[in-house]
Amino acid sequence: MSTSLHQRLARGDSVLMVNPNHISPTLCEKLVRSGADSVFIDCEHGLASYEDIHHMAKAARYAGGFGIVRPQNQERSTITRCLNAGADGVMVPLIHTAEIARQVVHTFRYAVPDDHANKLLVGMVESVEAVRNLDEILAVEGIDVFFVGPGDLSQSMGYSPAVAPGKRRAQPVLDLVDETLQRIRAAGKVAGTLVVRQDVEHLVSMGAQLLYYHADPFVAEGVSAMRQLSAPATAALETH
Numbered sequence: 001m002s003t004s005l006h007q008r009l010a011r012g013d014s015v016l017m018v019n020p021n022h023i024s025p026t027l028c029e030k031l032v033r034s035g036a037d038s039v040f041i042d043c044e045h046g047l048a049s050y051e052d053i054h055h056m057a058k059a060a061r062y063a064g065g066f067g068i069v070r071p072q073n074q075e076r077s078t079i080t081r082c083l084n085a086g087a088d089g090v091m092v093p094l095i096h097t098a099e100i101a102r103q104v105v106h107t108f109r110y111a112v113p114d115d116h117a118n119k120l121l122v123g124m125v126e127s128v129e130a131v132r133n134l135d136e137i138l139a140v141e142g143i144d145v146f147f148v149g150p151g152d153l154s155q156s157m158g159y160s161p162a163v164a165p166g167k168r169r170a171q172p173v174l175d176l177v178d179e180t181l182q183r184i185r186a187a188g189k190v191a192g193t194l195v196v197r198q199d200v201e202h203l204v205s206m207g208a209q210l211l212y213y214h215a216d217p218f219v220a221e222g223v224s225a226m227r228q229l230s231a232p233a234t235a236a237l238e239t240h
Helices: 003-011 025-033 050-062 076-084 098-111 128-132 134-138 150-156 171-186 197-206 215-238
Strands: 015-019 038-042 066-070 089-092 120-125 145-148 191-194 208-214
Touching (some): 003 015, 025 050, 038 050, 050 066, 050 076, 076 089, 120 134, 128 150, 134 171, 145 171, 145 208, 150 171, 150 191, 171 191, 208 215
Parallel strands (some): 015 038, 015 208, 066 089, 089 120, 120 145, 145 191
């Protein structure tokens, strides 16, 4: 089923991948029915188990989407279990060198030898070392998307990986993200990164196709907007 993700990316379409931020197959289904192309199941920083992967990815597929998993490491057994649990692809962290990239491709193909062409392999470029080795990493065949991770990249540059609400990352980090996305696209490869509402158009113009976002901001923004809309009505009632 993931073949259609390959097709969309090959056409140059933007693909929206949303992290539900909660272990909930129902929410995964709802996100896809609301327009997300894929859900992101995080086993590196999240709490999802292999059984959770199975149910969440299945729910996303039931709604017509896909489930992409970030495993907690690059070990063969970990990646294999994520894919065998039903993931439509994996987004592997910490691809610092071409040698690591080659090993990840080998592990991925070993895990699903008869089906790897139908699964999505995303490699994360998220350190100064990875950016320094980017040309060699991009030359490794078998990685479908090169994802620039701004949080870990920030940390490797000496900045906090977190961003306070309403704030932006340090400008040197933003500049390096832009430059890295452009280099990926210039090499004829597919690029992806984390987006937020205010910078999504800019990042797409830099070459990002796989757009990663979190579900929690949707909820927070919706509740905040409803509170603001209801405040004048509540105040009017109190004056009568």
